[in-house]
Amino acid sequence: MAGTSSTNPAIRALQLELKKIHEEPVEGFRVSLPNEDNLFEWQVAIFGPPGTLYEGGYFKVAIMTFPQDYPYNPPKVKFLTKMWHPNVYENGDVCISILHPPVDDPQSGELPSERWNPTQNVRTILLSIISLLNEPNTYSPANVDASVMFRKWRDSVNGDKDKDYERIIKKQVNQTKEEAKKDGVIVPTTLEDYCISAAHLRRPSDDVQFDLDEDFIDDVGDEEDAIETIDSNDDSGQAES
Known part of the structure; x- marks a missing residue:
């Protein structure tokens, strides 16, 4: 990935996030860039827990x-894999609160x-x-249809469990x-394997080469200080409310 410096805060924030994810992987997913010249589109795969x-x-x-104004507005997330889930639209779009813009909408x-x-x-x-x-959110x-089927599966008596939801997911x-x-990926099926650093689950081609210039490296501290300031202000606002 090119290390060209930019004054665009979104690019700098995404550079920092991608670098941290590859240096400090979290179990359960793997990340790559379809086009290393475009930081605004990430390819992600999630492993079933x-x-x-x-x-x-x-x-x-x-x-x-x-x-373009990330991190002040959220990204959009869409599944390529067919997902039968209460919080995933039929076209694959994910619908969860954390992906909704930061506006006060009492109707929601x-x-x-x-x-x-x-x-x-x-x-x-x-x-x-x-x-x-x-743990789907079935309130909204x-x-x-998936929500109704999930509730039937979840709430049915163990001895007479409704199997439709389970059958579709499996x-x-x-x-x-x-x-x-096809992708040459070994999916973890035990908790022990799942919790092993995701670095062991990535293929060599997933590794991103970071050629960050000195200006960006110097700004990393400023970015982190800014995030801490935002976090502090956010906590203060919640305390007042």
Whole structure:
């Protein structure tokens, strides 16, 4: 990836985030750039958490698209892999509070603190999506049919469990295993393997070479100080409310 300096705060923020994700990987997902000259589009794959219906799954996010004013507004996240889930639209768009713009909208039923704010980042988005796989929000579903089916599966008596939701998810998980084979990815299926640093799960081609110039390196401290300041102000605002 080119190390050309830029005064664009979004580019600088994304450079820093991508660098941190590759240096300090988190279990459960892998990140790459389809075009190393375009920091505003990331390719992401999420591994299904062990011990859940999604265990062994390899779910591709088609593109995570960032706005030009990131991190003041959230990216858009869309699954390429077919997902039957209460919080994923049929076209693959992910609908969760953290991806909603930071506006006060009483009609949405969401608290402002649940929406996006500049202290959030790619890591918190992806961890929220992984958590959402096993614990959907059924109060305001993007896929009503999936939400109804999930509730029937969740609330049915163990001895007479409604299997429709489970059957669909397991079918989709099996389909993703073929994709993993094509991509040469070994999907972790045990908690121990899942928690191993994601660096061991990436292929060599996923490694991004960072050629950051001295101006950017000098600005990293300024970026982190700014984030701490925003975080402090945000906490103060919440305390007052």
